Amino acid sequence: MRPFEENFAKMLARESMKYEELSKLVSQWGEEKGIFANSTPLRQLDKTQEELDETKSALEKLNDFDYQGDLMESLGVPTPSEEDLRAEVKDGIGDMLVTIILLAKMVDMDSVDCLQSAYDVIKKRTGKMVNGLFVKDQ
Numbered sequence: 001m002r003p004f005e006e007n008f009a010k011m012l013a014r015e016s017m018k019y020e021e022l023s024k025l026v027s028q029w030g031e032e033k034g035i036f037a038n039s040t041p042l043r044q045l046d047k048t049q050e051e052l053d054e055t056k057s058a059l060e061k062l063n064d065f066d067y068q069g070d071l072m073e074s075l076g077v078p079t080p081s082e083e084d085l086r087a088e089v090k091d092g093i094g095d096m097l098v099t100i101i102l103l104a105k106m107v108d109m110d111s112v113d114c115l116q117s118a119y120d121v122i123k124k125r126t127g128k129m130v131n132g133l134f135v136k137d138q
Contacts, residue, residue: 020112023101023110023112026101027105030102035102036105040106045099045103051092051095058085058088058089058091059092062085
């Protein structure tokens with residue numbers, strides 16, 4: 001078994017791992033897959049956008065589940081369960097995190113440091129909710 005596979009097997013045996021541990025495993029995986037040697041930060045950002053679009057699509061399906069599920073059922077069309085849709089959203093969020101971790105490493109940054117930097121800015125931010133979005137004060 002390769003080192004990544006060994007670490008992944010250990011991860012599955014545990015209840016949960018800390019973000020920092022998972023980030024290291026993701027970076028090892030990216031190294032083993034040749035992502036760092038054969039890609040660029042902009043291509044990795046394209047991958048992040050792809051995963052974002054897939055996650056948005058899954059969220060839209062989940063959001064419309066009650067209406068579409070009833071409609072599809074009335075038409076006799078098989079429809080995924082709410083559990084399946086939630087799993088699709090979870091997978092998408094995880095895939096986005098993977099791409100962000102790899103992107104950060106490609107530009108010689110640590111995703112945890114990036115998150116800390118962003119939090120240090122937003123924790124002081126004031127604003128209000130407008131149409132479901134937080135709008136910061138100027």
